[in-house]
Amino acid sequence: MAKIGPSLMCADMGNLKDSVNRLDNGKVDFYHFDVMDGSFVPNFTMGPDMIKTLRPYSATPFDVHLMIQEPERYIDLFADAGADMISVHAEATIHLQRTLQSIRNRGLKAGVALNPSTPLNVLDYVWDTVDYVVLMTVNPGFAGQKFIPLTFDKIAQLKELITQKGLDIEIQVDGNISYDTIPKVLEKGADMLVCGTSSLFKKDKSLEQALVELHDFLNSLTGKSKINS
Numbered sequence: 001m002a003k004i005g006p007s008l009m010c011a012d013m014g015n016l017k018d019s020v021n022r023l024d025n026g027k028v029d030f031y032h033f034d035v036m037d038g039s040f041v042p043n044f045t046m047g048p049d050m051i052k053t054l055r056p057y058s059a060t061p062f063d064v065h066l067m068i069q070e071p072e073r074y075i076d077l078f079a080d081a082g083a084d085m086i087s088v089h090a091e092a093t094i095h096l097q098r099t100l101q102s103i104r105n106r107g108l109k110a111g112v113a114l115n116p117s118t119p120l121n122v123l124d125y126v127w128d129t130v131d132y133v134v135l136m137t138v139n140p141g142f143a144g145q146k147f148i149p150l151t152f153d154k155i156a157q158l159k160e161l162i163t164q165k166g167l168d169i170e171i172q173v174d175g176n177i178s179y180d181t182i183p184k185v186l187e188k189g190a191d192m193l194v195c196g197t198s199s200l201f202k203k204d205k206s207l208e209q210a211l212v213e214l215h216d217f218l219n220s221l222t223g224k225s226k227i228n229s
C-alpha cells in the first residue's frame with residue numbers, strides 16, 4: 001500500500017496544528033514540509049520554527065524537503081527542529097554524498113530530490129547513502145501545477161534500477177498527485193505519495209472527507225486496507 005503524505009504547504013497556514021490533528025485522526029503516513037529559499041525555487045514557504053512548533057503535536061514522521069541552495073548548511077537546524085527524514089536536491093549541493101551522509105549521521109532518513117529534467121544517473125555513486133528518492137513530477141516551487149508526463153517513465157526507470165540492485169529505497173512522487181495520476185504513478189512503482197491540492201486539500205471538501213475518499217481510492221486500487229490491517 002502506498003504511503004500518504006499531506007503536503008502541508010497546501011494546508012490552512014493559520015490552523016496548521018488543527019490540520020495535523022485532523023489528518024492524524026484520519027491516518028496519514030508522513031507529513032511533507034516544503035522548505036523554499038526564494039533562490040533554488042522562486043517562492044518561500046515553511047521554516048524550522050514551524051516544524052519545531054508542530055513537532056509535539058504529532059508522532060507521525062516529519063519529512064522535510066529542502067528546496068534550498070546549499071542545503072548542507074542547514075541539516076542540523078532541521079534535524080534539531082524535529083525532522084525524521086530530510087531530502088535535498090541533487091541540483092543544489094555540490095557534495096551530494098557528504099550531505100546525505102550528514103543527514104544519516106543525525107539518525108535520519110536521507111532523501112535525494114530530483115527536478116523533472118534531472119537525469120537519474122546523478123544517483124550512480126550515492127546509492128548506498130540514500131533511503132528515498134523524491135521524483136518531482138512538476139517543477140518545484142508551487143502547488144497546483146500540471147503533471148509533467150515524461151516523469152511517468154522516470155518513475156519506472158528508477159524502480160527498475162532499485163529492483164536490479166536489490167536496494168531498499170522508496171520512491172516518493174511530488175507534484176499534481178491526483179485521482180488521475182495516482183493509478184499510473186503506482187503502476188510505475190511509486191511508494192510514497194505527496195498529497196497536496198490535487199487530492200487532499202480541496203476547497204469543496206473537509207479534510208476528513210477528502211482523506212477518507214483518498215484511502216478508499218487507494219484501497220480500491222490495491223484491494224486491501226492499510227487502516228484495517
Ligand SMILES: O=C(CO)[C@H](O)[C@H](O)COP(=O)(O)O
Pocket residue numbers: 007009010032034138139140141142143144145174175176177194195196197198199
Ligand atoms: O512540491 C510541491 C510544490 O513544489 C508540493 O508539495 C506539491 O506540488 C503540492 O501538491 P499539488 O501539486 O497537488 O498542489
